[in-house]
Amino acid sequence: MTGAPLIEVEDLRIDIDDGSRRVAAAEGVSFRIDRGETFGLVGESGCGKSISALALIGLLRRPLSIGGGVIRFEGREIQHLSAARQRELRGNRIAMIFQEPMTALNPVSPVGRQIAEMFVLHQGKSWREADQLAVEALANVRVPAPERRVKDYPHQLSGGMRQRVMIAIALACGPDLLIADEPTTALDVTVQAEIIELMRNLCAERGTAILMISHDLGLVANVCRRVAVMYAGRIVEERGSADIFRSPAHPYTQGLVDSLPRLGSRAALGRARLKEIAGVVPAITAFPDGCRFNPRCAQATDICRTVVPQTDLLEAGGLVRCHHHA
Amino acid sequence: MLSFLFRRLLQTIPTVLAVVLLVFVLFSVVPGSIVSTMSDDADPQVELRLKKQLGLDEPVYMRFGAYIAKLATGDFGTSFRTREPVTAMIAKRAWPTLQLIFASMAFAVVIGVPLGFVAALRPGGIVDSAAMVLAVSGLSLAKFWLGLLLMYLFALKLGWLPSFGYGDGGGKYLILPAVTLGVSPMALLARTTRAAVLEIMTADFVRTARSKGMSEVRVVKWHVMRNALVLILTTMGLQFGALMGQAVVVEKLFSWPGIGSLLVDSVLQRDIPAVQGSILVVVLFFLAINLLIDLLYGVIDPRIRYA
Numbered sequence: 096m097t098g099a100p101l102i103e104v105e106d107l108r109i110d111i112d113d114g115s116r117r118v119a120a121a122e123g124v125s126f127r128i129d130r131g132e133t134f135g136l137v138g139e140s141g142c143g144k145s146i147s148a149l150a151l152i153g154l155l156r157r158p159l160s161i162g163g164g165v166i167r168f169e170g171r172e173i174q175h176l177s178a179a180r181q182r183e184l185r186g187n188r189i190a191m192i193f194q195e196p197m198t199a200l201n202p203v204s205p206v207g208r209q210i211a212e213m214f215v216l217h218q219g220k221s222w223r224e225a226d227q228l229a230v231e232a233l234a235n236v237r238v239p240a241p242e243r244r245v246k247d248y249p250h251q252l253s254g255g256m257r258q259r260v261m262i263a264i265a266l267a268c269g270p271d272l273l274i275a276d277e278p279t280t281a282l283d284v285t286v287q288a289e290i291i292e293l294m295r296n297l298c299a300e301r302g303t304a305i306l307m308i309s310h311d312l313g314l315v316a317n318v319c320r321r322v323a324v325m326y327a328g329r330i331v332e333e334r335g336s337a338d339i340f341r342s343p344a345h346p347y348t349q350g351l352v353d354s355l356p357r358l359g360s361r362a363a364l365g366r367a368r369l370k371e372i373a374g375v376v377p378a379i380t381a382f383p384d385g386c387r388f389n390p391r392c393a394q395a396t397d398i399c400r401t402v403v404p405q406t407d408l409l410e411a412g413g414l415v416r417c418h419h420h421a
Numbered sequence: 422m423l424s425f426l427f428r429r430l431l432q433t434i435p436t437v438l439a440v441v442l443l444v445f446v447l448f449s450v451v452p453g454s455i456v457s458t459m460s461d462d463a464d465p466q467v468e469l470r471l472k473k474q475l476g477l478d479e480p481v482y483m484r485f486g487a488y489i490a491k492l493a494t495g496d497f498g499t500s501f502r503t504r505e506p507v508t509a510m511i512a513k514r515a516w517p518t519l520q521l522i523f524a525s526m527a528f529a530v531v532i533g534v535p536l537g538f539v540a541a542l543r544p545g546g547i548v549d550s551a552a553m554v555l556a557v558s559g560l561s562l563a564k565f566w567l568g569l570l571l572m573y574l575f576a577l578k579l580g581w582l583p584s585f586g587y588g589d590g591g592g593k594y595l596i597l598p599a600v601t602l603g604v605s606p607m608a609l610l611a612r613t614t615r616a617a618v619l620e621i622m623t624a625d626f627v628r629t630a631r632s633k634g635m636s637e638v639r640v641v642k643w644h645v646m647r648n649a650l651v652l653i654l655t656t657m658g659l660q661f662g663a664l665m666g667q668a669v670v671v672e673k674l675f676s677w678p679g680i681g682s683l684l685v686d687s688v689l690q691r692d693i694p695a696v697q698g699s700i701l702v703v704v705l706f707f708l709a710i711n712l713l714i715d716l717l718y719g720v721i722d723p724r725i726r727y728a
Contacts, residue, residue, distance in 0.1 A: 152632060154628065154631055185632060186632060195625055199626055199628070201644050203647045216634055216639075
């Protein structure tokens, strides 16, 4: 780890404007990712993980907007860059792949052309050269017969193949950071492993850092060196991925770890039921005071209901936002 | 592809037959005949002789059978009024109508589609509001009234354009009728395009396009346009049909020598063969346009296959 981190997010706040007022959909979000590092962001749907990623790549659209905080890319603040300067980063230095490979590709454009666009946009290639490079890009993501496949339309490809195309697009210009938002959620389990493996290998080869976003703590911990857990718009815990399983510090993380099904656990723990976290995630407009997890937390006390917990450094390394952390 | 084309052509036969039958039946129940439109107090003897001459004394089903039999050989019959073969009458009138309809559609597409795109880029903005006010007005204006206004302004007051007629083959005579006829499809195309673009702009693949670092203009040009075309084409196809109907009013208003005015004159005088022939040609044109558009879908959207 030398010098400045690749990307650094400090106290980021994302507002949602419902016409009459602004509500923070995420706030106090801080994390850093070093060059070539793999970092995971985990949480339930609506916890603010995807919008945080969209903020990084400058793709928040109304009613969402950045309400405060700083995003630094290679030490340079990027949150207030002009649209044109942001476009130079987007796709080129920071790329993103999305959850739905079915709908994330343009149905009426051949996949080769959709890859080739990257070279035309960011490297000033002619369409001819770009088409050639698209074949190579498709070969890199291990698509068989790439010179034929470039002419295919998305509906002619399987879900796994489409996600490979998405990866080819994202990695086309050799970005420094790849944001993967639930990249395998829509895929078959067998294909999931292949795609994750491919993504990890390609990024490792190129020294591309990964920000992986998922609701699946197990998957993220498997891929990433460090993991941050988000709940109701705040990061509640950030740890090394081995530590988070061994000694989760936040009651919510504890709940997530306990709710993961494990092979053989039934034999070890008797006929215990899989644990769940009682209650539901509060709506953005109805976040509780104090710690936002307090209504669902077994350890909650008065202070949890009134005072927002600060982010504390853990002795074992990592950060936690809880009044009663272990 | 070829079998699709063949099947579609076969499908037109029942449609055409149904239309012919409908018009035939309607005309047999409508009061009056070519004879009664000529004179109010004709000698019953003369009337009978005329009817016999025109074959109008026979029962409807006999006449229908005879008509279909002739139609199968490409004979549209002879006009009651002019004694000309209907095919020749229509041949003379078809070109002006085609000119009018395609000019109107061109006007509608050239103005309406870009207007819809521009409006969709900033929904709720000034351009959008202005475009939609224009579109609603365009849809609500009565053709004959708009035509009169245009005539008044551009022909009478400004003297830029001829007020009516065909001149020696269209040209500047075409402008006023084409604009009059084109305003409502223009308005509809603007609205459809706007709605289509707005919907497509929320699609996941547009977010992907943006994540590639594309400017909004490129996003629209490279990814939105082609997807919007399917909806735009559908609207165009339906509007061609509507235009054929509305052309009747506009042709009459501007004394445009097309099929529309032929149809009106023929209906008023109960010239059944001419009416039948005109309607048949209109229907065939409509079916042809729709077939063409169905084929174009496949060119634009690779997911559409003709099986």
